[in-house]
Amino acid sequence: MDEIMSKNNSEYLIERNDNVYEVVIGLEVHAQVTSNSKLFSSSSTKFGAEPNTQVSLVDAAFPGMLPVINEFCVKQAIKTGIGLKAKINNKSVFDRKNYFYADLPQGYQISQYKYPIVGEGNVILDMPEGQKQVGIERLHLEQDAGKSIHDIDPSNTLVDLNRSGVALMEIVSKPDLRSPDEVNAYIKKLRSIMRYLGTCDGNMQEGSLRADVNVSVRIKGATDLGTRCEIKNVNSIKFMQMAIIYEANRQVDLIEEGQEIDQETRLFDTKKNETRSMRSKEDAHDYRYFPDPDLLPLEVTDEFIDKLKSEIPELPDDKKKRFIDEFKVSPYDATILVSDIDTAKYFEEVVAKMGKNRDMKLAVNWITGELFAVLNKKNIEIAQSPISAKNLAKLINLIKNGTISGKIAKTIFELMLDGDIDPQIIVEEKGLKQESDPKALEALIDKIINDNREKAIEYKQGKEKLFGFFVGQAMKASGGKANPQLINEILKKKL
Amino acid sequence: MSEITSLTLYELIKNIKEKKISSNEAAKSFVDRAEKSKKINVYVTENFENCLKLSKEFDDKPNFDLKLPGIPIAVKDLFCTNEVRTTAGSNILNNFVPTYESTVTQNIWNEGGILLGKLNCDEFAMGSSNETSFFGNVQNPIAEDLVPGGSSGGSSAALAANLTPVTIGTDTGGSIRQPASFTGTVGLKPTYGSCSRYGIVAFASSLDQAGPMSKDVKDSSILLEVISSFDKKDSTSIDFKRNNYSSELTRNIKGLKIGIPKEYRVDEMPDEIEKLWKKGIEYAKDCGAEIIDISLPHTSYALPTYYIVAPAEASSNLARYDGIKYGLRSSGKNLIDMYEKTRSEGFGEEVKRRVMIGTYVLSSGYYDAYYLKAQKVRQLIKQDFDQAYNKVDAILTPSTPSSAFKIGEKSNDPVSMYLNDIFTVPVNLAGLPGISIPAGVDKNNYPLGLQIIGKPFDEQTVLNIAYSMEEKINYKNNITDWWMK
Numbered sequence: 001m002d003e004i005m006s007k008n009n010s011e012y013l014i015e016r017n018d019n020v021y022e023v024v025i026g027l028e029v030h031a032q033v034t035s036n037s038k039l040f041s042s043s044s045t046k047f048g049a050e051p052n053t054q055v056s057l058v059d060a061a062f063p064g065m066l067p068v069i070n071e072f073c074v075k076q077a078i079k080t081g082i083g084l085k086a087k088i089n090n091k092s093v094f095d096r097k098n099y100f101y102a103d104l105p106q107g108y109q110i111s112q113y114k115y116p117i118v119g120e121g122n123v124i125l126d127m128p129e130g131q132k133q134v135g136i137e138r139l140h141l142e143q144d145a146g147k148s149i150h151d152i153d154p155s156n157t158l159v160d161l162n163r164s165g166v167a168l169m170e171i172v173s174k175p176d177l178r179s180p181d182e183v184n185a186y187i188k189k190l191r192s193i194m195r196y197l198g199t200c201d202g203n204m205q206e207g208s209l210r211a212d213v214n215v216s217v218r219i220k221g222a223t224d225l226g227t228r229c230e231i232k233n234v235n236s237i238k239f240m241q242m243a244i245i246y247e248a249n250r251q252v253d254l255i256e257e258g259q260e261i262d263q264e265t266r267l268f269d270t271k272k273n274e275t276r277s278m279r280s281k282e283d284a285h286d287y288r289y290f291p292d293p294d295l296l297p298l299e300v301t302d303e304f305i306d307k308l309k310s311e312i313p314e315l316p317d318d319k320k321k322r323f324i325d326e327f328k329v330s331p332y333d334a335t336i337l338v339s340d341i342d343t344a345k346y347f348e349e350v351v352a353k354m355g356k357n358r359d360m361k362l363a364v365n366w367i368t369g370e371l372f373a374v375l376n377k378k379n380i381e382i383a384q385s386p387i388s389a390k391n392l393a394k395l396i397n398l399i400k401n402g403t404i405s406g407k408i409a410k411t412i413f414e415l416m417l418d419g420d421i422d423p424q425i426i427v428e429e430k431g432l433k434q435e436s437d438p439k440a441l442e443a444l445i446d447k448i449i450n451d452n453r454e455k456a457i458e459y460k461q462g463k464e465k466l467f468g469f470f471v472g473q474a475m476k477a478s479g480g481k482a483n484p485q486l487i488n489e490i491l492k493k494k495l
Numbered sequence: 496m497s498e499i500t501s502l503t504l505y506e507l508i509k510n511i512k513e514k515k516i517s518s519n520e521a522a523k524s525f526v527d528r529a530e531k532s533k534k535i536n537v538y539v540t541e542n543f544e545n546c547l548k549l550s551k552e553f554d555d556k557p558n559f560d561l562k563l564p565g566i567p568i569a570v571k572d573l574f575c576t577n578e579v580r581t582t583a584g585s586n587i588l589n590n591f592v593p594t595y596e597s598t599v600t601q602n603i604w605n606e607g608g609i610l611l612g613k614l615n616c617d618e619f620a621m622g623s624s625n626e627t628s629f630f631g632n633v634q635n636p637i638a639e640d641l642v643p644g645g646s647s648g649g650s651s652a653a654l655a656a657n658l659t660p661v662t663i664g665t666d667t668g669g670s671i672r673q674p675a676s677f678t679g680t681v682g683l684k685p686t687y688g689s690c691s692r693y694g695i696v697a698f699a700s701s702l703d704q705a706g707p708m709s710k711d712v713k714d715s716s717i718l719l720e721v722i723s724s725f726d727k728k729d730s731t732s733i734d735f736k737r738n739n740y741s742s743e744l745t746r747n748i749k750g751l752k753i754g755i756p757k758e759y760r761v762d763e764m765p766d767e768i769e770k771l772w773k774k775g776i777e778y779a780k781d782c783g784a785e786i787i788d789i790s791l792p793h794t795s796y797a798l799p800t801y802y803i804v805a806p807a808e809a810s811s812n813l814a815r816y817d818g819i820k821y822g823l824r825s826s827g828k829n830l831i832d833m834y835e836k837t838r839s840e841g842f843g844e845e846v847k848r849r850v851m852i853g854t855y856v857l858s859s860g861y862y863d864a865y866y867l868k869a870q871k872v873r874q875l876i877k878q879d880f881d882q883a884y885n886k887v888d889a890i891l892t893p894s895t896p897s898s899a900f901k902i903g904e905k906s907n908d909p910v911s912m913y914l915n916d917i918f919t920v921p922v923n924l925a926g927l928p929g930i931s932i933p934a935g936v937d938k939n940n941y942p943l944g945l946q947i948i949g950k951p952f953d954e955q956t957v958l959n960i961a962y963s964m965e966e967k968i969n970y971k972n973n974i975t976d977w978w979m980k
Contacts (some may be wrong), residue, residue, distance in 0.1 A: 061815040064575045064694040066729050107814020288857035293700035482976050
């Protein structure tokens, strides 16, 4: 593939026969609303229950059953809208999207078409070369469908309606994304905002976050949009990126061959890593949208919205700014720390527990270094961290006040993993307290210089590299417990 | 025993409270009469045994504080009834037994009513003659081979034939008032939002409304008091202060202003309807009402508007009958084939026609010209009434443009059938309360009705005017029990 990745991650360019193409991407993200019950019924939304055990008469569309809006889901959508700095519409309308499918019991999906609950907003992406703003077109509420299961019974399709009627937010971006990296950053940022708000858990494995990806290409610098294809229902960031790369190159190939691009809906085959036509524009469903006569227009007052605004927690962008201003954390570190609400919470707890004499640099390094490595290795989230923020703060303070060296700290950290043990106790039990008594260290260093007279002379003659050798010998002799700063000072004096 | 079945609801309640008649005696009377009345085909599903059992239980432990103490009542088969088959007059729900109860019927059972059985109706309430029912025609007790009206034809016929003391119907475009008019009985369509739609098989959600059908106006007021309630399970249910309709019922309507809309004087309206209307105006004056000429300028657009809005909603409401979850399932080669066979076999011609019309008017490219336009016209029709109600308290019109017709007479001419709803449809489009009361007969001695339309939530005035006029009109049905002979 003769694509060229520009140094800039915000751009994904494809070069063919002296033409340079850019890719234009818009996403329709379907985010499952965090809520105990469904959008229009009181059934549970818990993931992973036995098939058809979380289905009410409304969800299964029995005759005479009527939808009743779940106010909590409305609040969640509005909160999300506030998080996206979007306009909240005082009046929105639920429409019926009509189509037949086995896992769509009503024969229509209740969605919002002309009048969504949330209008235009934006999201800021932190790209390596700087910030980028991505426009949000709208956010609307809709019902999820059930699930058709084709692989259990050889001759029948089975239907599980547990998911039927679960509330989704469809978040539609403007065609502002230009590369797979930006898509990655955008999805992560959306996920981060919604997790801060508690409006969507963002769990892609469980299908809480999926996206339809709209892709078109155009000669770089052109202003008109190319014909787009919509890749339906992609459920991981990696697959979104793969699908975009495949699809963009497919479109460029077509253009270069002088062919037209058909506006169509495509599927991404994750096994073959290719997109395939699902239906053309001509075959597109006529959904016959019309306002659902079972539901009145949804009206929310400014007071209702203001009340929700007052409940909005500090969001990633603000938190990042505060970490930089208040904690003097570097922008790079701040971005990492705020990206996930649980990481931010952990960090803030560590900061709080460190007390007055806190060392931010140490805290950041230990969290993003040692702790992240352990979490990665164990494949767990920071919320399940085997070491509590309180004990990590203690460990950092032990380093800071010179009780232990950084090296010993790593040993202690390993020991702490086994049941979140208080590092102070480990230090005492294992006798790992740093040796900071100058007299004891002087005696120890005298002995080392004595034992290595020749090297000491070489050092004095200018072979400065040997200084490290003496430090190493001193540390070794002390069993790693010697205070490295003191060792340095004494060695300099004595040599 | 035969007198029991001819009693009004009010009289029956009085007799039961005074222990002159037991609930079980009443139930037996209605069941016995029903056994001899199979020919008129009012029942789709009988609940006789259970009714007799429950009436006995009521007698063993009577509660005379209830509004319908031990009263046996048959209901339209559009109301879902727990553990009693509910078909909506359709083959597609031929085997459907709900595990839940509609709010309206639950309200009736809560006040001591006992289910006699489920009454025939047009399929999914789509029809004006009960001829679209999968379970066959219903005979009008007035005369053989006469339609009882529709869609609540089983209800009106059961009432006129003294097979139930009162009943409930649903009215989307006239389905309570037109059959009441055809059978010499009283039918009230309340304000949209007065009676919960929860558990009623939906036809056109923005128009459907349940209401009482009875032998006289007082009975309708008693039943309305029971069935009208605010219900959180129906988002379109309205939380307004409901009157004690029966105790507040009065014949003092002196000084009330009643409007006569000139646009209801339609072309080709038979003389006898015109005469009936004039007679009605005189009766209203006799009662002390002031008659005022009014205009409802968009009346002529009501019928086309209705036949866009109602089928549109129906086409979507009926999508759930797909053979997957309940009801009829025909076998097919694949999903689409199964859908096609199930719905082809499950739905009758009129339902298919309306699903097709509804699908068409909602289609991309036609939506604006039909559905959206119809919604705008609907607003204009509503405004017509709003403006009229600045001048008058209620409106008096004929209920139907003709008396009952013969079975088969219009079944091949849908447009002529639809024209039957011309006076009732505007009321549904505007969401207003309307009642039909018997007011006279045509040349064949078939009953004719007058309609009184009220302001939103003002059922009390509608009932009071009807109650007053009813006394002056003094109409009595002449039922010969021809079907028993």
